[in-house]
Amino acid sequence: MQFHYINKLIQLPEINVKNILFDDKTGVVYLSVEPIQYVQPCPYCGSHDVHRDGVLYHRHVRHLPLANWRTLLCIPAVNMECQECKAHFVWQYAFVPPKKRYTKAFQHQLMKQGQGVTVQSMSASQSVPYSTAERYFKNGLQAERKHTQMTCIQDAVQRHQLVLGIDDFAVRKGHSYNTGIHDLKGGNMLDIISGRKQEDLQAFQQTSSYMHLLNPVAVVMDLSYTYHKFVKETFPQAIRIADRFHVNRYVTDAMHAVRKEVQQKLSTQARKQLKRHHQLLETRYDALSKEDQTTVQTLLNYDNQLKAIYEWKEAFIDWYDLSLNAQQAKQMLEQWYRQGHRIQHKAVESCLQTIKNWETEVINYHRMRFTNAVVEGRHNKIKAIQRRHFFTRNRDVYENRILVECNWAYMQDII
Template identity: 50%
Template sequence: EAGFVWAYEFVGPKQRYSRLFRSHTVEQALGSTAAHSARMQQAPASTVQRMQEEAIPAEQERIREQVWKEAEASDRLVLGVDDFAIKKGHTYNTGIHNLRGETMLDVISGRKLDDLRAYALQHPDFRQLSPYAVVMDLAPTYHTWISECFPDAIRIADRFHVHGYVIESLQAVRKTVQSTLSPRAKALLKSQHRLLNPPKDTLTEESQKRLEILLSYSPLLRSVWEWKEAFSVWYDNSPNHAVALLGFDRWCRQGDQIDHVAVRATLKTMRHWKDAIVNYHRCRFTNATVEGRHNRIKAYQRRHYFTRNRSRYIAGILIECNRHRLLD
């Protein structure tokens, strides 16, 4: 209840809260909301929000400087580039990530090639990076942009996205087979179709038995499932890039034996992006941590109701995605 007119080590002039209380309250609010932190600290929500707003610019600047210095000093820097939705299907941002350092470097407004080129022109520090490899999905825009900015970097197609194309073709075949089955078998295949997606060795013994029942419905479905399993084996067991090239061609020939439009479309995509897909075996990094970071961004956007101030929005995301750096 006291106010201080002199400056002490533990409290500033004309302040009612100690520096330790302010820092603890701000750290708690960054991971949730000002209202939640106010309830926990038994302080007015407006006071906690003011503390948070005063702390965000300094924290964001400190974190940005730290993560960029780390990226610039990295000997074999591996970048990850991926988009995340502000409004799904309408508005997107692009995130730039340091995969080796497990940090998020920056947020770009938009995902079109003009937006990416404009960012590179406005941020010369980005062009000064020397990444050994860059991981991204199969969007031509990202590959074009990275080849312009870093022509010597290895461009790697993210394993998660690549494997998604194979899963989609498997499910397309499943729907085709499903329409030809009896009502009982059709209902069973439809209700348990997710058993087809994961590798067999990750399933429980009971799930493997149910999977065998589903595969027994159609030789076509079994052949596509085995083709999907072979792709996972190729990813996991190829010892080097040269062997991976041979294994990829062998896997494509296995797919050529399957007569289905979805499989043919997937093979066309795979052959087009062959170099980027096989480059995974030159530098085994994926955007798995990036996808997890996207979940944190979505949670942040829901908590803060999509902050209208662009600079504050980006600052909040960078702090949210690099919070483990706050303790350094």
């Protein structure tokens, strides 16, 4: 019987299919195979003067499925004797390691299918023991992490006008944090730093050999003194950009502080309305639906101070969007300061003082318009990974999962 089509399907050029058997009860197809070559060179001395000494036994090795049939290869363990060094050895197959029950292709498939799912669901879908799926997934993940991270770092080193993003994400909120380093232009994650304190960043800088190879023109981060000091020491030539969305949070927090005071002075019905729709005040006005715009106008009519601070918040959004360059941005920011001072509220004054302290970094956004918006989205994915894997205790496995899954789309684009 001819099996040349089956040989193409299994994509293992060193063997030929001799026979095929279907087990309808278990949904397994057994493929009896044999090596294409009659003898194999001696693995000890490299001699081709080798004598074939029969088949000792057959191994059952799991391979990629064929049309939803679980595939088992019946591989002969051919005994060989070298005529030069008199060594005895068993035929070695390139597609499966010695004494293993799964082909390398199947192991790679397990690693790929682990993206975005738990090991338990992967084990059930592939009908393999949990411990086996977990072992192959972790081993493949480690190799994939090395390849992925090396590729991302090399691209970042070679990138023209490299822009980095630095931000922390919680392992356990309020207790332990990690810091991520991101290539904003390339859209990938370069590394994870354990912790966010100054000593953690310095230790990472000393142990990471590639850091001195990076030459960013700008680094985007929040208003953390620790990060700014780290970037100033590590990349003194790069401009430091205060992340737009972190800066805007100071403004919205000041607005809500005023809103909460206004609520206390309103009637019961008005207070309930303002509290129920307070999130509409955060969204920029032109992004609201007509119905929501009407609701916001109703809320602003409750108090003049609330209306003034809402207009002040909207003016800050316009400052980010409409400033053409850094020089114009500085002039418009001075006008915005004066608008805020007229509100005469402690929370507003505190916000203005913070932005004045970081004015250079805030205005740097208009020199290179980059934000950490993609980084924040990646943090949501990391939180999902942590919940899905129950906060993996093994630090290496934890980092491997994050770096591989967060860079998965980027690596697929390269391939």
